[in-house]
Amino acid sequence: MSSKKFIIKESTRQRCKVFRVDSIDRRHFMPISMELFHFLYEAPTIDFSIFIRVDQEMVEYIKASELSKELLKHIWLASIKDDSEVEICVQSSDHAKFTRVIDSVRDQKIKRLVEREPALDSKTLFSFVNLSAASQMVLRGGINQEATRKVAAAASFMVSNLMDNNYSIATLSRMIQIDPSLYDHSAAVAMFSGIMGNASYQGKLSQKNVEALTQCGLYHDAGKACIPHAVLNKPGSFTPEEFEIMKTHAILGYKFLTKSIDEGASIERIVAEVALQHHERFTGKGYPHGKKGRLEEDPENGIHPFARIVAIADSYSALLMERVYKPALPAEEALRLLEANAVEHFDPLFFKPFVAALKKSLNLYEEKKGSLNGNIYVVEKGDNVAKKIMAKKNTKSQKEETPSQKNPHDAHVHDKNCDHETPSHKKLGA
Numbered sequence: 112m113s114s115k116k117f118i119i120k121e122s123t124r125q126r127c128k129v130f131r132v133d134s135i136d137r138r139h140f141m142p143i144s145m146e147l148f149h150f151l152y153e154a155p156t157i158d159f160s161i162f163i164r165v166d167q168e169m170v171e172y173i174k175a176s177e178l179s180k181e182l183l184k185h186i187w188l189a190s191i192k193d194d195s196e197v198e199i200c201v202q203s204s205d206h207a208k209f210t211r212v213i214d215s216v217r218d219q220k221i222k223r224l225v226e227r228e229p230a231l232d233s234k235t236l237f238s239f240v241n242l243s244a245a246s247q248m249v250l251r252g253g254i255n256q257e258a259t260r261k262v263a264a265a266a267s268f269m270v271s272n273l274m275d276n277n278y279s280i281a282t283l284s285r286m287i288q289i290d291p292s293l294y295d296h297s298a299a300v301a302m303f304s305g306i307m308g309n310a311s312y313q314g315k316l317s318q319k320n321v322e323a324l325t326q327c328g329l330y331h332d333a334g335k336a337c338i339p340h341a342v343l344n345k346p347g348s349f350t351p352e353e354f355e356i357m358k359t360h361a362i363l364g365y366k367f368l369t370k371s372i373d374e375g376a377s378i379e380r381i382v383a384e385v386a387l388q389h390h391e392r393f394t395g396k397g398y399p400h401g402k403k404g405r406l407e408e409d410p411e412n413g414i415h416p417f418a419r420i421v422a423i424a425d426s427y428s429a430l431l432m433e434r435v436y437k438p439a440l441p442a443e444e445a446l447r448l449l450e451a452n453a454v455e456h457f458d459p460l461f462f463k464p465f466v467a468a469l470k471k472s473l474n475l476y477e478e479k480k481g482s483l484n485g486n487i488y489v490v491e492k493g494d495n496v497a498k499k500i501m502a503k504k505n506t507k508s509q510k511e512e513t514p515s516q517k518n519p520h521d522a523h524v525h526d527k528n529c530d531h532e533t534p535s536h537k538k539l540g541a
């Protein structure tokens with residue numbers, strides 16, 4: 112961990128309004144998640160101030176209307192210095208304004224994304240954006256009535272609209288390659304989990320249960336809110352001590368969610384259980400309790416089926432994402448790495464249907480993209496079978512979209528943000 116500590120410079124004190132805040136005053140401010148902070152770079156203007164809290168002091172760093180990339184960069188650098196006591200915030204009373212700006216930037220990004228790649232399924236993207244907004248709300252403001260309602264609504268919308276959508280997995284897997292800034296790990300895990308549950312149980316899981324499973328995915332890393340920023344945002348490998356701290360997010364998430372449920376939050380109990388078990392592994396090599404196998408077969412020490420599903424979604428999503436120590440992986444490469452480790456880590460009961468659904472989705476997506484790119488289909492005389500005879504009118508665009516194989520050996524299935532086995536990020540496939 113770096114020993115650098117952020118201090119408020121004299122020049123900042125002269126330029127900005129600085130005031131002391133105690134824990135009660137802090138309630139008037141909401142922390143901005145790192146993911147959303149980057150959206151501000153694309154906002155043309157803002158009508159609210161952005162603050163940095165440094166220990167007990169609050170700095171009004173950017174005033175309404177004075178948004179500049181330079182100032183945003185300063186804030187960003189301050190927040191990633193080693194210090195859990197540095198936070199980027201907006202006033203709670205400006206929450207609605209902040210949300211409006213973020214929503215409009217996100218809408219623009221989605222629009223540009225679909226213009227650039229029309230094969231992406233817009234229904235999936237819309238549903239994903241809903242889940243992402245809900246997940247960011249939980250990250251920013253914790254678990255409150257508004258956040259749980261938003262999560263439930265987003266999960267329900269997704270389940271009602273996407274369960275028979277064969278393009279969803281491929282759309283999420285491809286969008287991260289086209290615009291990584293739109294990707295949201297928790298929202299993706301929620302969506303992959305819901306889809307996998309539906310596929311594994313062949314549609315026999317009730318809508319209510321698929322929604323609960325989707326929520327399990329969305330809240331699975333809730334405990335990370337309790338991990339010090341310096342560990343959570345550390346660029347590079349963890350020390351063994353840091354890794355031990357990171358691992359506590361499973362138990363912390365369980366406690367945090369259980370407490371919220373006990374206090375009346377409208378969340379199913381299973382969500383807390385899955386937050387606790389999502390790093391357990393089928394062969395007993397996970398954490399925190401080294402559970403093993405299926406709960407259905409071993410009620411004492413088995414892993415809940417929803418946790419076994421979320422574990423797969425979590426690992427796949429982590430492989431797709433870019434990290435300081437690894438590039439974002441194309442879906443095919445992420446799948447290859449997962450398959451190489453499936454026997455050890457995952458329950459085949461869920462993993463096999465997931466792989467099948469993923470492959471089917473990628474194939475359909477590529478077909479759709481091919482036809483949109485100008486491939487020509489003709490009907491053969493005699494047998495009336497449609498056959499593709501010409502491909503790649505737009506060679507350049509095809510080349511761009513071919514899944515990149517760069518640095519395939521630099522991949523780690525154990526993402527540090529979602530990981531379990533080793534702090535040194537064991538390389539796979541190398």
Ligand SMILES: [Fe+2]
Pocket residue numbers: 296300331332425528529
């Ligand atoms: Fe995760």
Ligand SMILES: [Fe+2]
Pocket residue numbers: 331332360389390528529530
């Ligand atoms: Fe996790």
